[in-house]
Amino acid sequence: MAEPARASxxxxxDALAFEAPYLIEKLVKDHVAESVDHAELLFREIKRYFVVTECDAGVTWSMxxxxxxxxxxQFVLFxxxxxxxxxxxxRGYIQHAPSNAPKIRLAAVREPSTFEMFAQRYAQLFDESLPDVWYDDRNVTLARRILFSRADDLTLRDGDDGMVELLDSHGEPIFAVDPVARAALEFMADVRHFFVRELPGDLDDDQRIALVSVMVENRILALAA
Structure with a gap:
């Protein structure tokens, strides 16, 4: 199959310049964004995402x-x-399809995207690198709500190397931490949905953020909207 023509x-x-004050107000009111400026940045990025997907219609672009x-x-709700x-x-209605949505049959005839592909195409189209909002692990703060990306039962085990291991429902290790973070890891596995500032134990705030950031980067934890 020939590769579709790539637009610019x-x-x-006009699509990128489009303003939606009603949406910006709702994003701030519902705490999706921390401020009007933050909401405007996020809205700019979803519009740019739309442009990327339209310019490369032969690719199934993940979010x-x-x-x-x-x-x-939130935009779809209006x-x-x-x-x-x-x-x-x-070209028409853009169906909201988050990255964890079931794959549709049409996707089989398209090239699946990767984050690296997205970052490269974004830079080509907009002449700048992806901003930090596209890197979830860079957006972990003490006030950020976090949840586990997986629904199976999780347990802890002391490893032979002195580390504390987080095990999945099959008893397979999926993450390991220094014993100083045992209380925090145990809390996460038990509560499963929490604010970073709530993590117990002997960790300072920077260590709490660093621990969660690494787990978000490895897709064990996810940012809660």
Whole structure:
């Protein structure tokens, strides 16, 4: 199958310039964004994501940011405005399909995306690197809500090397930490949905953030919208 022609972002200036004050207000009110500026940044990124997917329609583009995906979800809730936006600026309604959605049969005839592909195409289209909102592990703060990415039962075990291991429901280790973080890891496995600041034990705030960031980077934990 021949590769589809790859467009540029030049023809999407109006789509990128589109403003939605009603959406920005809701993002701040519902604590999806910390401020108006933060909401504007996130909205810019979902519009850029749309442009990437439109410019490379032969690729099944995954959504790589929970923060940006939350904005997409909120935008869809303004049904009429969202439909009008899609029809005015793109080829039609853009179906909201987060990265954890079931794969549809159509995806089989398209090239699956990777994060590296997305970052490269983004840089080509917008002449700048991906901002930090696309890296979930860079957005861990003490006030951030976190949840486990997996639903199976998790247990702890003292490893032979002195580390504390987190085991899945099959008894296989999926993560290991220094014993100083045992209380925090045990709390996570038990509570499963928490704020970073709530982690117990002898960790300082920087260590709490670092521990969660590594676990988010490894897809063990996820940012809660």
């Amino acid at each position: 972002a030049d023809g999407y200036a 790589y940011s929970l923060e940006v995906d939350a904005v997409w979800h 049904t009429r405005q969202y439909i009008d936006y899609c029809r005015a600026h793109f």
